[in-house]
Amino acid sequence: MLVRVKSPNCQSVDGHLAALAGQRVLSSEFNYRKEAELFGEGEDAEYVYQIIFGAVRTYKLLPDGRRQINSFHLIGDMFGFENGATHRFTAEAIVETKVRIMRRRGLLDAMVNEPECMTNLLRLTTLNLEHAENHMLLLGRKSSLEKVAAFLIEMDDRLVHPDELTLPMGRRDIADYLGLKLETVSRALSTMRDRGILRFNELTHRHVVLMDREGLAKLDG
Known part of the structure; x- marks a missing residue:
């Protein structure tokens, strides 16, 4: 068309x-x-x-x-x-x-x-x-936790979902973007969840609610 x-x-x-x-x-x-x-x-x-x-x-x-x-x-x-x-x-x-x-x-x-x-x-x-x-x-200067935090901040800035991030990409994509292993991305996200910085809305973990943006920014350094 x-x-x-x-x-x-x-x-x-x-x-x-x-x-x-x-x-x-x-x-x-x-x-x-x-x-x-x-x-x-x-x-x-x-x-x-x-x-x-x-x-x-x-x-x-x-x-x-x-x-x-x-x-x-x-x-x-x-x-x-x-x-x-x-x-x-x-x-x-x-x-x-x-x-x-x-x-x-x-x-x-x-x-x-x-x-x-x-x-x-x-x-x-x-x-x-x-x-x-x-x-x-x-890729070159940040820890794994800082990398995942920076990724979420980037997506929060680019996606128009003020209450919830609906990520089109899965953890394998995130890992290949950040130069990390899949398991490392999963651990970083779990750490943020345990600290009350985010929570997941679905089993796929592609729907992310950012509970503490200030805390996320601190993780990014």
């Missing part, structure tokens, strides 16, 4: 595609099943993606077979921009996911005469760089 998104003056409530292009943007919408691949590492980077609903993980497989997740993309997020001609990571749907897709070249061409939109693109690129820097710090 083709969708035209209009955004006057490069501002958009519904998403960044229109905000970046600043004019009518021709895009397509696609549905992906859970675990379906959107693109693979090394494939041509022809398209830019924006999540309508669902969630996507981007990751690399290390030489020893381990998986390192570099980012989780949530509702409204854009991804797929690359410095080169190919993708550096593989992207998979974590849950049933719907995305809006448009050609990268078409988006860039639409922005040529829109200085404000080029500023928005620079802002997006800067935010992605900031996330990458924070993630490197998270």
Whole structure:
């Protein structure tokens, strides 16, 4: 299905595609099943993606077979921009996911005469760089408890669930994002539960109620 998104003056409530292009943007919408691949590492980077609903993980497989997740993309997020001609990571749907897709070249061409939109693109690129820097710090300088606390703070900031975090990703994903073992993530979450910082609403432990945000922030250091 083709969708035209209009955004006057490069501002958009519904998403960044229109905000970046600043004019009518021709895009397509696609549905992906859970675990379906959107693109693979090394494939041509022809398209830019924006999540309508669902969630996507981007990751690399290390030489020893381990998986390192570099980012989780949530509702409204854009991804797929690359410095080169190919993708550096593989992207998979974590849950049933719907995305809006448009050609990268078409988006860039639409922005040529829109200085404000080029500023928005620079802002997006800067935010992605900031996330990458924070993630490197998270992997290299924090204890396991601090890592899990930092992850929950990130999700609390990004997910619009003021009373409860509904995490689309499971503990295996969290472990591969934080560079930890699955058991270590489970122990850290149990420690936070025992300290009254959070509680779980379901057996899956994907529904998290943060009881003590100040205590969580202290754990993050």
